[in-house]
Amino acid sequence: MSTLLALDASSSACSAALWHDGEVTARFVVAPREHTRRLLPMARELLAEAGLPLSALDALAYGRGPGSFTGLRIAAGAAQGLAYGLERPLLGVSTLAALALAAHRRLHLRHVLPALDARMGEVYAAAYHCEAGRVTLIGEEAVLPPERLTLPAGQEERDWIGVGSGWALWEAMPATLQAGVGQCLVDEEPGAEAMVRLAAEAFAAGEGEAPHRVQPIYLRDQVAWKKSR
Structure with a gap:
């Protein structure tokens, strides 16, 4: 079994979620322009409630976009910083x-x-x-x-x-x-709870990269809707 932490700041909402042996706990709040202040405290709360240290994490994940350019960079920076410090793989999850x-x-x-x-x-x-x-x-x-x-x-x-x-x-x-x-x-926002589930599935399949290799996806260089064949 595995333990993963996911962070998301891709929209007006800010969220964090913890996957521990198949159980998910999460924090979610709509807080425009407060992502920097709220994101890591949410993560610390989840780990404290689970009685887990940061070192218990097997991998980290974040909402890699598309979404708010500023929010994507906030979540990427926080997740990459943790992954670097812990020497853990990082996964970017589609919003x-x-x-x-x-x-x-x-x-x-x-x-x-x-x-x-x-x-x-x-x-x-x-x-x-x-x-x-x-x-x-x-x-x-x-x-x-x-x-x-x-x-x-x-x-x-x-x-x-x-x-x-x-x-x-x-x-x-x-x-x-x-x-x-x-x-x-219309009111649905991306959230870390779904992201940590997707990340856990990907991690179990052997995915996850060095933190510097996982980058936000902005999509601005794509201008056409590509239909499935």
């Missing part, structure tokens, strides 16, 4: 995958379209199939104007659900997309 997993676990959704408001008239988006507590990315994550967002090619008939702040731009999205999305959960 969009975390949104999909949280929606799947809480609401039993199977076909999820996470989208986050990327500002500048764009959204970060991806499509996922979810089953038995696991999420599978369809195509690739992308940043694009909301009017260019589409359902995955050949899968338009599935019952898609939108989650995340990007769906506040619903009115700008194509009518064909609106027709295929049965519900939008």
